[in-house]
Amino acid sequence: MTESAVETIASEVEEGGAVSPRKVFWATWFGWMLDGLMGAVAGLITNVGTLIGCLLMPWITGYLASRRRTAVLFFMGSLISVVASYEIAIAHLDNLALFLVLLPVLGFFTNGVFGLFTIWLPEMFPTALRGSGSGFAFSMGRVLGAAGPTLIGALAAKTGSYPLAISLLSLIYVVGLPFIAMAPETAGKPLAK
Numbered sequence: 001m002t003e004s005a006v007e008t009i010a011s012e013v014e015e016g017g018a019v020s021p022r023k024v025f026w027a028t029w030f031g032w033m034l035d036g037l038m039g040a041v042a043g044l045i046t047n048v049g050t051l052i053g054c055l056l057m058p059w060i061t062g063y064l065a066s067r068r069r070t071a072v073l074f075f076m077g078s079l080i081s082v083v084a085s086y087e088i089a090i091a092h093l094d095n096l097a098l099f100l101v102l103l104p105v106l107g108f109f110t111n112g113v114f115g116l117f118t119i120w121l122p123e124m125f126p127t128a129l130r131g132s133g134s135g136f137a138f139s140m141g142r143v144l145g146a147a148g149p150t151l152i153g154a155l156a157a158k159t160g161s162y163p164l165a166i167s168l169l170s171l172i173y174v175v176g177l178p179f180i181a182m183a184p185e186t187a188g189k190p191l192a193k
Helices: 002-014 021-064 067-092 096-110 113-123 127-145 148-159 162-169 172-182
Strands: none
Touching (some): 021 067, 021 113, 067 096, 067 113, 067 162, 067 172, 113 127, 148 162
8 A cells, every 4th residue: 555655656756746745744654654563463463472382381391291302392393483484475475464374383482482491491500599590591592682683684685685584593493402402401300409
């Protein structure tokens, strides 16, 4: 709808007609509103999956009986859902409806894994260091994660594609797999004193 307003203004300019500032303002404002609304809807849809993932995490880890297996499942699910959502649904198929359908799955895996961190990280530290140890681990993740938007921007500038940049950055989950193997398995074990 925004494109048609912009096209109308462009055709008036091509025909040598004057374009009122009011028309330019409303076409621009309406476009921004649609973009903002779509972003808000996509965020809400993603958060439905996130909420489900976080709420189900205790049962998922109990069912798999291993923090490591759960982490591998969520890391691989994150990689697959990011590539399916951005590279396949958006870049290759140009299918917004499919993208919106995949968003809860994306949220379930990419954000739901934080439910695992709240279960697993505190169990890795002895009682005297449990709060500061898990807090430090969470904070370091945030510090490292802050580089993500800059890396996506740089990759998008290099590749010419945001979906490809986001998909490439999701390879961080593959990099994380060896770290899962090195982490102690705490399921079914008493907490360190």
